[in-house]
Amino acid sequence: MQKKELAQLLGISASMVSRLAKRGMPTDTLERAQRWRKRHLEPGMVKGSRMGTEAPPPLATPAPATPTPMEPGIDPAHYRAAIELAGQHLARNLSPDPVEREQQLRPLRGLLWLFPVAAAEPMALPAPLWAALCDHALSDAAPLRTMQDARMPITEAALFAVPGDQHMDWPDFFWLALGDDETVVPCNAPNARAMANE
Numbered sequence: 001m002q003k004k005e006l007a008q009l010l011g012i013s014a015s016m017v018s019r020l021a022k023r024g025m026p027t028d029t030l031e032r033a034q035r036w037r038k039r040h041l042e043p044g045m046v047k048g049s050r051m052g053t054e055a056p057p058p059l060a061t062p063a064p065a066t067p068t069p070m071e072p073g074i075d076p077a078h079y080r081a082a083i084e085l086a087g088q089h090l091a092r093n094l095s096p097d098p099v100e101r102e103q104q105l106r107p108l109r110g111l112l113w114l115f116p117v118a119a120a121e122p123m124a125l126p127a128p129l130w131a132a133l134c135d136h137a138l139s140d141a142a143p144l145r146t147m148q149d150a151r152m153p154i155t156e157a158a159l160f161a162v163p164g165d166q167h168m169d170w171p172d173f174f175w176l177a178l179g180d181d182e183t184v185v186p187c188n189a190p191n192a193r194a195m196a197n198e
Contacts, residue, residue, distance in 0.1 A: 003027055010034070015162075016172045019137060076119040083111050084124060084151075091126035091149065101132060109133070109179050120174050123154045130157040133177040139163060 003021070007014040009030045017027065024040070026032040090108060095101045112120075127147035131138065138145060141163040152160075158173035 001028055001030070006030065006033060010037075013169050013172050015166075015168045016175070019172075019176075076116065079115060080119065080123050083108070083115065086111070087125040087129050088151075091129040091132075094128065094132055098135075105133060105179075109177070112174070112178055117171055117174055120154055121170065124151045125154075125157070126150070127152050127157065127160075130154075130161075130173075130177070133179075134161060134173065136179070137161075137176045 003017045004014045006027055007017045010017065010033060017025075017033075020033075020037070021027050025036045086108060090104060093104070095104060125133075126149050127144060128149060130152060131142075131144045131147070134144070138161060142161055143163065144157060144160040147160065154174060155170045158168045158170040161168050161173055161176070
């Protein structure tokens, strides 16, 4: 089975299938891939198991992205600006110790969980912070690992998350920034991280 076809059946992007395949997900059949995802990804990380999300029917055309409504009175632009300000401060103070660094990143990941993915596109954080947020999924050769303090929009950071001519869609990059199986911040908020863009 081709990764593109499997991606359509799972309702995720082909680049995400490639990333999961590198972590050990079988790509020969839909059933084996689904079984692996159930066993190896936390329930909140599998599309269709998050509160307020549903997996699309097989081979269905994805619905257009729509922002997840935030609490009444909260402007996504102001929320994004607050995340960016916190991110700039955090990037200057990241611990070199991986365990400590993960503890520092948890509150920021919690904020990102509550942010609608469709409103995240203009978000800009320092390159080292993007690298720290996605460290669990970046290859050693990912250019993002060597970039200095330049502020990068999420769309640009996604381009530097994979080496060479490969490409990662920014919504997949946003998903990676939320953490891996061990670092993900569980969130039961009804507006937690719309997956419409996957």
